[in-house]
Amino acid sequence: MDASILIIGSGTFGISTAYHLAKRGYTQITCIDKHPCPSLDSAAYDLNKIIRTEYDEPLYAELAIEALEAWRDPMWKDIFHETGWIVTTCGDPAAAEHLRQSYENLKRQGQADNIDFVEGKDQIVRHVPQIAAAKGLDNWKGLWNSRAGWAHAKNALAKLGSEAADLGVRFISGAEGTMTGLETDGNKVTGIKTASGTVLRASRYILATGAASPAILPELSPQLWSKCWTLAHVQLTEEEVQQYKGMPVVDNHELGFFFEPDPVSGWIKICNAFPGYQWREGEYAHDGKVEKYSIPRYASDHPEDGIPDEAARAINRFIDAVAPQFSGRPLLGARICWCTDTPDQHWLIGPHPNYPGGELLLATGDSGHGFKFLPTIGKYIADAYEGKESGLRKEWQWSERKWHRDPTRPGDVVEDLRDVGIGKGASKL
Template sequence: MTANKFSLSKDLTILIIGAGTFGISTAYHLAKRGYSNITCIDRNPCPSVDSAGYDLNKIIRTEYEEPLYVELALEALDAWRKPEWDGIFHETGRMVITTGNDQAERHLRESYENLNKVGQAGKIDFVQGKDQILLYVPQLRDAPGVESWKGFFNSQGGWAHAKKALEKWGAEAQQMGVKFVSGPQGTMTGLQIDGSGTLAGIRVASGDILHADRYILSTGAASPEVLPELANELWSKCWPLAHVELTEEELSQWKGIPVVDHFDLGFTFEPDPETRLMKICDNCPGYQYRAGTSTDDAGNGSSYSIPRYASTNPEDGIPAEATASINRFIDAVMPQFSGRPLVNSRVCWCTDSPDSHWLIDAHPKHNELLLATGDSGHAFKMFPIIGSYIADALEGHSSGLREEWKYGNRKVTPAATRVGTEVKDLRDVSALL
């Protein structure tokens, strides 16, 4: 993106497309910097129910194989620890365990080495076998295979109540003057390009064209759907999740446990005291929905994945094989809840870049359109700071215009924390579609 030399007028009109993790954080940070003409649109009211961040909880971790995200995660952790996030951020720590998966052991080793390089490995304790694991999570005493587990416990990090965090900063951004628009007037349908090929505005479902001096696209998994040229840069996928409902006694027993991440099977969190729900996620390569279609100049058609959101398809649930996987996690990790009904099952949509780096860069044809997407499964943990980096990119600061986040020429690199490689289509694993 062409440098603005940090001299953007605070009266500049800014249109943010997407009221999720990237969009709300960006709106908040821009408003804090004094920008007074910010509008954020989404088809849903703020925060968008379609956002991956609209969720009960998300992991806050510092372990990464990529040094850049170790640096950012530590910065974000310091931000989460501020008093404003009391009751939303819970520093319970995180335990990562495996039964000997080579990929898991490599992830643990590289993550530890990166934290050690910056003097932050002192909070990590390696664990192996039942006695060591139960020192940190005694609630796992009935796990049938716990004797064969190994991994580490990191007391830094834990989880955040994601939905409440989005609501908090969405409301504060609005108090600072950010306008949030939803419904047909907030639903992007495409770019308005004039006869000279210049971006002339954003088309929305109402038929209107919205105009601004600068545009920021932060539409997450919907990015390839609203901007099909991004289908070559991003891959929209979803991951299944479900919950078990605990009794009041069980709620007390499991309160305060660290995030338990069984690399081979999935992960869970301490139960939510308001709903008594305990969230469980399947650790898989994700699912796609190749219902997006496009045709190139030569007339050749192609398909790409677009989100099939629960907000418009509430009957979908999760694939039967995902239900079985979540139940396998329960049987292996907390058999106290085996056979218990799974409730509020759904899929969570994210969008991956080829190398798991974010996409924060100008559109290749329209310099006034900043792309801010490609969460790659590690954006919400950066929620308190990600909007600052996007604002930096808008202003032309090098801190927001990193080489790793540039548009195009990405090399495919498998995500270190995701087991398996086969990304199935939802239509092939669900009788509902």
């Protein structure tokens, strides 16, 4: 337990890993990031995220059930809100099959008692009366899960980061916490280069840098595709906050999703549904040619960006269709949120193949579904660190995976941010 461990990234995977390693008795854990913990660039640095168990992949259905139980621990009081959620489709066959398979996986796990099939306005409004004015509800069909809900994401990161610090984890931010590359000696990692010019050294390293991973290590770019999604908020009155208090999460695969209002700000968060955007600024020399790949254009570096006009229009269309009582209100706090996809939506957890000594462990590739596992994902990354099979699952290992479409994201074209009006000053590809 005396080995020194350096974790790069203080988002969902990094903080959870630091916490679980410290709980196991490791005493020399350092977590670095450009920003103080929790990282401003983390996808989870957000007002709220959905906590649910519906997966068409049996592995994640099982892990999500475990995570949901963990969210019920008293340490998450006032952070996890078990409001239930309703997840639907307007009829897309792939989305409908996804929901059917998700139900079957929960049934096999003995977790289907709290699931109801819903179809049409009457059945949906029975669970979510707040959307009685929504248009086209008779075309919606899907699942109602009374045990799901949402968590205050930023507060959850801060809570677990504080718990990790109390256990002795050291957090470093600023230039000294900003990784710029690896120091290597042949096929061995000897340190982490930082923006301050210093090299940080440890016995082992864990890369938990999320969407920034391919920017930091370009050789990861064939395995990872950094994409961003858009969100915004509308302001509710005090009376409306009370009216919508406890509202289940409403998610429609073709339109988007929204939550009950934040009791402090009175904001309701709304996300439109689409395949995501990219920012193809990275360059990687591979097989004799230079390839462009997507890297994050973080809001922390470009606060002037906001969101594309087309995304704002999509969010307003969602409001007009699902919550027309809020139509015409200004969109507040509009921004983009970066994740990094793998070809098959399985996470990338395991040793970096270029360094057979095992001193560099990869823990990234959230694929847009990492946060709900905050209380538990670090346990599996810690298992991988210790060489245990439970953390070194074949699904998570570096391999030649084949890209396929995620049925929960409508559309097939991932546009570049330049093409939708963001970063116009940069040169065209």
